[in-house]
Amino acid sequence: MTGSKIRNGMTRLVPYAFILPPMIYLMVFMFWPLARQMYMSLTNTKIINPNRGRFIGLGNYERLFDDPAFYLSLKVTLLYAVLAVIFGVALGVISALAIDRPFKGRSIVRAILLFGWAVPNVAASLIWLWMYNDRSGIFNRITEFAGIGRFGWLTSIDLALASIVAVTVWQVAPFVMLVVLAALQSVPHEVREAARIDGADGLSTFRAVTLPHIRPAVQLASLLVCVWSIRRFDIIYLLTGGGPVGTTSTLVVKIRQTAFEGHELGMASAYGAVGLVLALAIAAVHYLAEQRRMKWMSR
Amino acid sequence: MPALTFKNVSKNFGDHSVIKAFNADIHDGEFLVLLGPSGCGKSTLLRMIAGLSDITSGDLRFDGQIANDWEPKRRGVAFVFQTYALYPHMTVRENIAFPLIMDAFRKWYHLPVVNIIARHRLMRRSDIAERTLKMARQLELEPLLDRRPASLSGGQRQRVALARALVRDPSLYLLDEPLSNLDAKLRTQMRSEISALHNKVGKTFVYVTHDQVEAMTMASRIIIMDKGVVQQVDTPDNVYDNPANTFVAKFIGSPPMNLIPASVRPSGLMLSGEIAVEHREALPSRREAMFGIRPEKLELKPVGEGRLPARVAVIERLGAETVIGCRFITGKDDAGELLIEQDLVFVRVSGNPKMQIGEACSLDYRSEDVLWFDVDTGQRLS
Amino acid sequence: MLKVLRYLLIGLLVVLAGFPVYWMATTALSLNSELYGTGQVIWPQLQNLPELWRELGQVPIGLWLFNTLLIAAGGTVLSLTLGSLAGYALSRFRFHGKGLVGFLLFMTQVVPEALILVPLYAMFITFGLLNSLIGLVLANVGFSLPVACFVLKGAMDAVPYEIEESAIIDNCPRFSVLTMIILPLIMPSIAAAAVVAFFAGWNEFLFASTFLMDRGNWPASVGLASFVGQYETPMSAVMGAALVFSLPAVVFFLLIQRKIVAGLTAGAVKG
Numbered sequence: 001m002t003g004s005k006i007r008n009g010m011t012r013l014v015p016y017a018f019i020l021p022p023m024i025y026l027m028v029f030m031f032w033p034l035a036r037q038m039y040m041s042l043t044n045t046k047i048i049n050p051n052r053g054r055f056i057g058l059g060n061y062e063r064l065f066d067d068p069a070f071y072l073s074l075k076v077t078l079l080y081a082v083l084a085v086i087f088g089v090a091l092g093v094i095s096a097l098a099i100d101r102p103f104k105g106r107s108i109v110r111a112i113l114l115f116g117w118a119v120p121n122v123a124a125s126l127i128w129l130w131m132y133n134d135r136s137g138i139f140n141r142i143t144e145f146a147g148i149g150r151f152g153w154l155t156s157i158d159l160a161l162a163s164i165v166a167v168t169v170w171q172v173a174p175f176v177m178l179v180v181l182a183a184l185q186s187v188p189h190e191v192r193e194a195a196r197i198d199g200a201d202g203l204s205t206f207r208a209v210t211l212p213h214i215r216p217a218v219q220l221a222s223l224l225v226c227v228w229s230i231r232r233f234d235i236i237y238l239l240t241g242g243g244p245v246g247t248t249s250t251l252v253v254k255i256r257q258t259a260f261e262g263h264e265l266g267m268a269s270a271y272g273a274v275g276l277v278l279a280l281a282i283a284a285v286h287y288l289a290e291q292r293r294m295k296w297m298s299r
Numbered sequence: 300m301p302a303l304t305f306k307n308v309s310k311n312f313g314d315h316s317v318i319k320a321f322n323a324d325i326h327d328g329e330f331l332v333l334l335g336p337s338g339c340g341k342s343t344l345l346r347m348i349a350g351l352s353d354i355t356s357g358d359l360r361f362d363g364q365i366a367n368d369w370e371p372k373r374r375g376v377a378f379v380f381q382t383y384a385l386y387p388h389m390t391v392r393e394n395i396a397f398p399l400i401m402d403a404f405r406k407w408y409h410l411p412v413v414n415i416i417a418r419h420r421l422m423r424r425s426d427i428a429e430r431t432l433k434m435a436r437q438l439e440l441e442p443l444l445d446r447r448p449a450s451l452s453g454g455q456r457q458r459v460a461l462a463r464a465l466v467r468d469p470s471l472y473l474l475d476e477p478l479s480n481l482d483a484k485l486r487t488q489m490r491s492e493i494s495a496l497h498n499k500v501g502k503t504f505v506y507v508t509h510d511q512v513e514a515m516t517m518a519s520r521i522i523i524m525d526k527g528v529v530q531q532v533d534t535p536d537n538v539y540d541n542p543a544n545t546f547v548a549k550f551i552g553s554p555p556m557n558l559i560p561a562s563v564r565p566s567g568l569m570l571s572g573e574i575a576v577e578h579r580e581a582l583p584s585r586r587e588a589m590f591g592i593r594p595e596k597l598e599l600k601p602v603g604e605g606r607l608p609a610r611v612a613v614i615e616r617l618g619a620e621t622v623i624g625c626r627f628i629t630g631k632d633d634a635g636e637l638l639i640e641q642d643l644v645f646v647r648v649s650g651n652p653k654m655q656i657g658e659a660c661s662l663d664y665r666s667e668d669v670l671w672f673d674v675d676t677g678q679r680l681s
Numbered sequence: 682m683l684k685v686l687r688y689l690l691i692g693l694l695v696v697l698a699g700f701p702v703y704w705m706a707t708t709a710l711s712l713n714s715e716l717y718g719t720g721q722v723i724w725p726q727l728q729n730l731p732e733l734w735r736e737l738g739q740v741p742i743g744l745w746l747f748n749t750l751l752i753a754a755g756g757t758v759l760s761l762t763l764g765s766l767a768g769y770a771l772s773r774f775r776f777h778g779k780g781l782v783g784f785l786l787f788m789t790q791v792v793p794e795a796l797i798l799v800p801l802y803a804m805f806i807t808f809g810l811l812n813s814l815i816g817l818v819l820a821n822v823g824f825s826l827p828v829a830c831f832v833l834k835g836a837m838d839a840v841p842y843e844i845e846e847s848a849i850i851d852n853c854p855r856f857s858v859l860t861m862i863i864l865p866l867i868m869p870s871i872a873a874a875a876v877v878a879f880f881a882g883w884n885e886f887l888f889a890s891t892f893l894m895d896r897g898n899w900p901a902s903v904g905l906a907s908f909v910g911q912y913e914t915p916m917s918a919v920m921g922a923a924l925v926f927s928l929p930a931v932v933f934f935l936l937i938q939r940k941i942v943a944g945l946t947a948g949a950v951k952g
Contacts, residue, residue: 011370014855015774019782022767022826030789030823033800040800091694098690109691111935112699118934119702120884122902123923127705129909130916136716138704170701178938231793234886238909252795260891265799272796279791351846372852384847388865398851409857418861463851 034276041269053266060270069246069254073271076161077250077278081229083165084172088225089218091169092176096214099177100184117174125238128167129154132239154240160248164236168229176221183217184210216293223286230279251275302327302471302503303348308357310343310527317343318527321357330497330504332518334511336550340527341507345473348505349378374471377464381476383456385448391459392444396422396431398467403427434466454485461496472497474506478513490516511551515539523547545589545677548670554594554622554645560674561590574627576606580666583680589672595647596668599623605661611654612643620649625662705927709733709920716916729917736918742901742925748814749900749926752889753882755818756825760878761871763822764829769859771830772837773845786827794824794887805892812894820888825878832877836870837863873937880930901926 041060045053064070095113099106116124131137132153140150153163187210195209233252236242242249242257249257251271259268303325310318318340325331333341346352347359350371359366361374385394400421408417421427435441438458448456457477464472474493478486494517497504508514514521515535523530523538523546531543542548548556562569563586568578570590598605613624624643646662654660671680703725710729711721770776771783801820802811810816840863848858864871886902893899899907905923908914 015770015776018766018770018774018855018859019776022763022830023782023785025763026785026789026823026826029801029819030792030797031785033797033804034792036800036803037796094690095694098687098694103688103691109695112695114935114938115698115702115931118931119927120880120902120930122884122886122905123705123927124701125909126905126919126923127701127708130708130920131701131704136721138721141721170698174698227791231791231795233793233795238886238906241910252793255793255795255798256887259799265803268799272793272799275793276791276796279793280788283787283791349850351849371850376850378847378850380843380847382841382843384841384843386844386848386862397848397853401848401852401857404857409854409860411860414857414861463847467851 037269037272040266041273043266045265045269046263056266060266063267064270064274069249070271070274072246073249073251073254074274076246076248077230077252077275080161080165080168080248080250081226083161084168084229085222085225087165087169088172089176089222091173092221093180093214093218095173095177096180096184100181113177114174116170117172119171121171121234122238124167124171125235128170129239132163155244157244157247160240160244164239164248167235167239168232171235172225172228176218176225179217179221180214183214187213219286219289223282226282227279230275230282251278301325302362303505304358304360304363305344306358306360308344308347308359309355310340310347310352311355316527321527321529323522323529323532325503325505326520328501328503329519330494330506330517332514332521333505333507333524334509334514334518334521334550335524335530336509338526339524341509341524342475344524345378345475345505345507348374348471349376349473350374351378375467375469376471376473377467377469379460379464379472379474379477381479383448383460383477383480385456385459385463387448390445390447391435391440391451392431393422394448394459395434395440395462395466396427398463399427399430402467430466434462438462438465453481454489457481457489461493465496465500470502472500472502472504474504476508477506478508478510486513493517512553515551523550525550541679542670543679545591545672548591548672552593554647556591556593556670557597557644558672559590559592559644560587562587570607571627574607578606578666581669583671585673585680587674588680589674589677591670591672592664592668594622594645596664597644597646598663599646599648599652600661600663602659602661605663607662609644609660609662611656611658611660614654614656616651620647621651621654622647623652623654625660628659702927702931705920705924709917709924711917713915713917733917733921736915737921737925739915740918740922741904742922744897745899745901745904745922746926748898749883749902751814752817752821752885752900753879755814756821756882757875757878759818759822760825760829761833761875763826764874764878765833765859765864765871767826767830768833768837769863772834773842786830789824789827797823798887798891801888802891811892812898814893814898817885817888817892818882820892821882821885822878825881828881829874829878832870832874833867836867840866876933876937880933883930 040053042055042057043053044056044059099110099113131139134140134150134152134155137153139153144150151159153159191209230250231252232250233256236248236250236253237256240248242253252275254271255268255275257268258271259265262268301324303323305321305323305325308318308321309316321344333344335341343352347354350369350373354367361369366374386397389397400418403421403424404414404417408414432441432444435444438461440455440458440462443451443455443459448459451459460477477493478489481489490513493504493506497517506513506517515538518535520532520534521538522532525546531538531547533541533543538547539551542551542556545558549558559570561571563582564575566575568576568582568590570576602608608628609625610628611623612626615622615624623646625646626643644662672678673680707723707725708716708721710726710733712729712732715721767782767786771779805811805816808816810819844862844866845858848862849855853861884902885900886906889900890903890906893903901922905919905926908919
């Protein structure tokens with residue numbers, strides 16, 4: 001690729017000339033704040049004076065790990081991520097399989113299936129809020145019509161998280177579908193035909209040829225959905241604000257709450273640190289699994 | 300003073316040694332061909348001359364000055380890539396003019412928006428426009444000037460690449476297998492065009508190829524390489540008539556030289572361990588040697604007339620001549636077991652003799668046409 | 682038989698995916714009296730279009746969209762500029778710390794925005810960037826730069842290296858190789874990266890709602906969100922505004938979906 005370039009004197013610096021501007025930018029606007037955040041979690045900074053906080057060591061963390069609200073938010077985060085991944089990926093894969101083979105009107109169908117991903121978070125929040133609305137929302141109108149009565153989709157302790165998951169699935173499945181579709185359509189025709197000539201029927205072709213081909217795509221999509229779920233803020237905050245009673249407060253929501261409603265920046269940072277560690281752990285797991293798979297493939 | 304000197308130049312990619320202790324002088328104005336199989340290091344050498352790859356150890360000198368660290372632009376070379384490397388988004392005219400424009404660019408012209416303006420202005424500048432047009436005319440590209448490379452044929456792209464190389468009038472031309480992507484007929488035509496070009500321009504050409512026909516027809520001198528080591532440096536005639544070792548002997552010539560293991564006995568010669576041959580003159584002084592003879596030096600005779608009894612295994616009729624692959628008749632009759640033919644002895648015969656596969660015949664030769672090689676090292680024995 | 686099931690499934694998926702958007706349109710075309718009182722009509726009532734147009738005047742959607750446009754455009758330009766520099770470096774050079782750079786870029790996709798919200802807030806107060814669109818753009822680019830970098834890097838990897846070598850021999854310095862040779866050859870990917878960066882800025886809510894105090898600076902995302910939880914929301918106007926807000930995003934996403942997926946997955950796989 002690069003050959004071995006002549007690098008002497010000034011030319012040795014050329015790569016750095018290219019990579020430094022973006023990296024400096026990221027240092028200033030991403031990594032230094034991140035580092036500061038980590039440090040802030042060790043202080044008792046309050047929002048009134050964000051630049052003046054005293055170092056209190058692991059005090060925030062001690063309080064954190066004693067607080068049932070923290071464990072609740074941890075549980076909510078994990079539950080939310082797992083549910084979003086399972087249902088989002090399932091729906092995405094099903095959609096991809098359904099529209100894999102060409103049919104009339106396929107481009108329109110495909111376009112409609114992408115709506116969930118394309119519609120901005122805020123607009124999606126508004127419409128789903130309206131649909132979930134207690135008195136005038138379409139869901140309650142349907143359930144009332146069906147005789148099951150009304151539900152507090154976003155206000156009931158049992159239903160709130162599920163309702164949020166539903167919205168998330170609506171948003172995320174199209175992305176999974178695209179990723180899986182790309183993998184499906186990269187299965188070379190010749191391989192499928194060869195399998196058919198060798199006598200395999202539809203289902204075994206699927207298992208032997210198609211499935212292995214899309215497995216990496218499904219894994220990748222799952223990872224991305226998982227990480228996005230941990231990061232997701234807009235939808236949850238706008239739909240439930242973290243309630244009722246913290247049943248939809250993921251770690252990220254707690255950060256916002258603790259900082260701007262509880263006014264405690266230090267504590268909020270501690271929440272944030274946990275969220276980051278979680279996201280990193282998941283990414284690391286995926287990375288290691290990829291490495292292992294690569295090694296296995298080149299045995 | 301030679302135009303280029305390589306002194307003990309070696310090149311490693313990590314631990315892998317691609318070129319070992321390469322020494323050579325390239326003379327001003329000659330057409331030097333670097334010939335060898337894939338992976339022998341010839342392209343790497345060319346890139347080192349151009350400044351595209353760096354030199355692990357040793358000296359490269361341009362007109363006596365050590366040039367290892369010189370940037371490509373300082374070396375004043377032109378490079379024609381195997382894939383032509385034309386700029387796909389520029390027209391033929393812009394491709395050819397590009398080197399001229401780059402030479403005319405001042406430092407601050409390279410700023411993002413400025414460069415577009417500067418390019419347009421410079422394209423219209425009289426000297427640049429004229430030189431581009433003249434170059435295009437010389438290579439018969441004038442009608443194509445406003446087309447993009449994608450719409451050109453292989454031969455046309457080849458010529459655009461040449462035009463772009465020539466337009467700067469460099470002192471050194473480097474060509475990396477420029478003809479490998481062309482079909483056979485075009486290749487023959489372009490070969491003569493490039494040779495004519497060299498005669499006209501009179502500058503030093505360094506040409507890399509794996510095709511020995513190209514090397515033999517175009518070169519003033521050939522450097523044959525294998526696995527990073529020079530095998531022989533000589534004119535085409537010498538390389539053909541006096542190969543330095545078995546590698547050169549087999550690489551040059553089509554079909555390649557026949558190499559048969561031989562043992563020297565007091566009674567005469569034993570070929571392939573089984574055939575006793577009456578041969579007294581000019582025998583090497585060792586017991587085992589490689590017997591080498593070119594296909595056109597072997598004579599095909601009816602059964603019994605020649606010293607080597609053989610059976611025809613393969614016939615290739617080429618129109619003006621025929622190549623016949625034979626297997627010696629040894630007494631062991633296991634030839635029918637294999638599906639593919641190997642270790643055949645090839646004879647070149649003019650015309651179209653009426654031979655059949657499986658027919659018996661005999662081969663003969665003159666002792667002075669035999670070249671002897673060492674069995675272990677492959678070196679030529681004198 | 683299998684075919685029928687298939688079409689049924691497709692129909693079901695279409696309903697699930699498309700209904701919310703359909704409902705947005707229907708709601709926008711309803712009268713507020715219907716929405717809150719008599720019951721929303723299920724079919725879109727196109728006759729209410731003029732009414733909708735008038736109602737949209739109640740909502741400062743024009744100003745909001747203008748702000749959104751500024752934020753999105755600014756973020757796009759900056760992301761593409763820095764992203765192409767980074768992408769080129771990663772694609773063509775080997776240098777010390779290259780692995781680290783790759784890791785850091787990957788990290789930005791894992792970090793929750795909320796995490797750097799607070800430090801950025803503190804930083805912006807110090808530098809007086811708090812209420813400004815510029816500050817917001819600067820914050821957003823941190824997340825879209827790496828995506829642009831990966832998309833562009835992938836495209837650059839596909840450009841044969843010999844073309845660059847040819848330019849270098851022709852006396853072209855590296856920076857111009859990037860601007861004059863490489864970038865023109867990867868225009869489709871630049872477009873895709875631009876769209877991704879643009880709509881990342883277009884949709885962004887968290888930073889905008891935290892950093893922008895002035896109502897006059899609000900982008901559409903914050904403006905629309907301000908209707909959440911209000912009692913007397915002019916729902917049809919809001920839905921109309923939401924539709925206008927969503928339309929460009931939907932249109933463009935449909936146009937370049939393939940490229941985005943390729944870019945995102947390539948970046949994530951390379952890590």
